[in-house]
Amino acid sequence: MLERLDTLRAIETALGRAPVTVLTGPRQCGKTTLAQQILDPASSGYFDLESPRDLAVLNEPMTALEALTDVVVIDEVQLRPDLFPVLRVLADRSPPPAKFLVLGSASGDLMRQTSESLAGRTEYVALGGFTLAETGQDAQAKLWRRGGMPRSFLAKSEDDSAAWRRNFILTLLQRDFPQWGVKTPAATMERFWNMLAHYHGQRLNLSQLAHAMASKPATVRRYLDLLTDAMMVRQLQPWFANIRKRQVKSPKIYVRDSGLLHQLLGVTEEKQLWRHPNVGASWEGFAIEQTLAACPHDGAYFWATSQGAEVDLILRQGTALYGVECKRADAPRITPSIRHALADLGLRGLAILYPGSRRYRCSDQVEVVPITALAKNEPLFPGSGAGDA
Numbered sequence: 001m002l003e004r005l006d007t008l009r010a011i012e013t014a015l016g017r018a019p020v021t022v023l024t025g026p027r028q029c030g031k032t033t034l035a036q037q038i039l040d041p042a043s044s045g046y047f048d049l050e051s052p053r054d055l056a057v058l059n060e061p062m063t064a065l066e067a068l069t070d071v072v073v074i075d076e077v078q079l080r081p082d083l084f085p086v087l088r089v090l091a092d093r094s095p096p097p098a099k100f101l102v103l104g105s106a107s108g109d110l111m112r113q114t115s116e117s118l119a120g121r122t123e124y125v126a127l128g129g130f131t132l133a134e135t136g137q138d139a140q141a142k143l144w145r146r147g148g149m150p151r152s153f154l155a156k157s158e159d160d161s162a163a164w165r166r167n168f169i170l171t172l173l174q175r176d177f178p179q180w181g182v183k184t185p186a187a188t189m190e191r192f193w194n195m196l197a198h199y200h201g202q203r204l205n206l207s208q209l210a211h212a213m214a215s216k217p218a219t220v221r222r223y224l225d226l227l228t229d230a231m232m233v234r235q236l237q238p239w240f241a242n243i244r245k246r247q248v249k250s251p252k253i254y255v256r257d258s259g260l261l262h263q264l265l266g267v268t269e270e271k272q273l274w275r276h277p278n279v280g281a282s283w284e285g286f287a288i289e290q291t292l293a294a295c296p297h298d299g300a301y302f303w304a305t306s307q308g309a310e311v312d313l314i315l316r317q318g319t320a321l322y323g324v325e326c327k328r329a330d331a332p333r334i335t336p337s338i339r340h341a342l343a344d345l346g347l348r349g350l351a352i353l354y355p356g357s358r359r360y361r362c363s364d365q366v367e368v369v370p371i372t373a374l375a376k377n378e379p380l381f382p383g384s385g386a387g388d389a
Contacts, residue, residue, distance in 0.1 A: 002134050002150075008034055010125050011101065015071060018123035019091035020100045022114055025127035026231040026257075027172060030150050031103045034127070035073045038101060044068070045098070049076040061086045069097045077102040079179060084117035091121045105176070105230065128231075129153070129257055131293045137372035140355070144286045145270060147259020158269070165263040169193070172230065182226060192223045196233065196253060197264035201281030203250045203304075204235070224253075232256060236288070239301035239314045239321075241345050248304040254285040261285065280328050287326035287353045287371055288313050294374040309340040311350070322381050323350035330354075334362045342366075349381035 011034060014021040025031050032048075039046050045068045047054045057064050061083055065072065077083060087100055102114075114122050129148020132140060146152045146161045149168065155161035173186040173193075182189075195212060199205075204224075206217040213220055227233040235251040255261040261282055267273050273282070291313060292300055299316040303309075303323075313324035323341055325332070332352045341347060342365055352368045361367050367382040374380070 002130060002154075004030065004034060004127075004134055006133070007125065007127055008037060011038060014123040014125055015099045015101060018099075018121065019096045020087055020102060020114075020118055020122045022122050022124045023101060023103045023127060024111070024124060024231070025105065026129075026149075027105045027176060028149060028151065028168065029127055029129055031105075031127055032075055033150075035075060035101060035103055039071050039073045045070065045072040047072075047074045049074065049079045055080075058083070062089070065090055065098075070099070071101060072098050073101045073103070075103045076105065078104040078113070081113050084113050088117050088121065091118065128289070128293060129259075132290055132372065132375035133294060133377070135375075137375040140372060140375075141270075144258050144283065145262065145273060147257040147262070148289075149257055149259060152259045161259070162263060162268050165259055169260065169263065172232070176230075177226070184223065184226070189223060189226070192220070193227060193232070194264050196224070196227070197255055197261055198278070199253050200255050200261055200278060201252065201284050203248060203252050205250070232260065234289075236300065236302050236313075239303045239345070241303070248306065248310075252302050254288065256285075256289055258282055258286040258289075283328040283355070284312060284326040288324070290371065290374050291315075291324055291353065291380070295380055303341060303345065305340070309337040309344075311337060311341045314345070314347075320348045321345055323347045324380075325350065325352045327352055327354045330356060332368055334366055338366060351380045351382075 011021060011023060023031050023035065041048070047058060049055060058080065065086065074083065087102070090096070090098070091100065130143065130150060130153050131148065132143060135143050135153070143153060146155070147165070149165070151164050152161045155164055169190070173189045177184070177186070177189065192213060195209070199209070206220055210217045210220045224233065224235070228235055232255065234254045234256050236254060237251050238248050255264065262273060265276060265278060267276055273279055295315060297315040297317055301314040303311045303314050311323045312326045315322045315324065323338070325338060332354050338350060342350065347365065350366045352366065353371050354368060355371055357370050357372070359367065359369055359373070361382060365382060369380060
């Protein structure tokens, strides 16, 4: 298993600052493994809510949790939303004898529940799949091909990796969604997710998706939000600038894990990936996810105008804006879209990420950067330390 020291340190820091730390992430991304490095799972303070024994212990949650000290871990907390009012009472003790680390997979519901019950008492740590910083730059191609889900990336063979991803998709739709209260049939969600994979990297068109699904736009929106809450899909929102040009208002849709995207597209071999018509969009989504994991930011967006100008990723750091273009090309250069973005948005800098190995300047504000720079803690943007991993 690869070390995830940065996330482990972030969890320990959060536990030192807040009475409740919420570790969010998709199913089987490694949350439990990290929690077990914080607290021995055999400890009386470790609760796995998928365990019948632990569920029985928590039938009387106040009695079970009130006497515990130090760190208490509650895994899959979204399965017991009734615990949040209890955690609020326990978090308000002064001084608190215990700190709570709660783990959850249904991000949207979990955020809503904690914000309603534990406002001002929580700190959030997000965990995704493996990143280039964790796997090393030499694993770039493998990480893109298999995705960052630990069991997919670490599988002994390509066939084993594909089998795990196939089973993951079925388990999420057939078991996890019903546990979270989703009543939509698994076959319907699978068909929608497969369809969504072909829209990867495109702007959302609800009417078009609804027509393809023979459904209503509101129903399709609900399906999309379910997959977004499960952290399987990213809806990258547009950045609005106060300029005269008409700007795109619909989000762009990405399947967050490239390995799951390839599984949904039916890509099982490396040669198939290179020949697939969505190979460019796949690499773009991979580069965006790696950038978001490596670069500190206060907000992430894309920018596009109705005239055709577009930048794949806009990162806001305080009041400063930085741009990222993702180009699967041998020697990318400044495009008219980049020039428009620099002029219209006042970007502090823009990086063109590409799969090559040479770093070079195109201008004072634009630099072509190998994606492997994200694995080496190098500044991403020219003339600035911004974007350090």
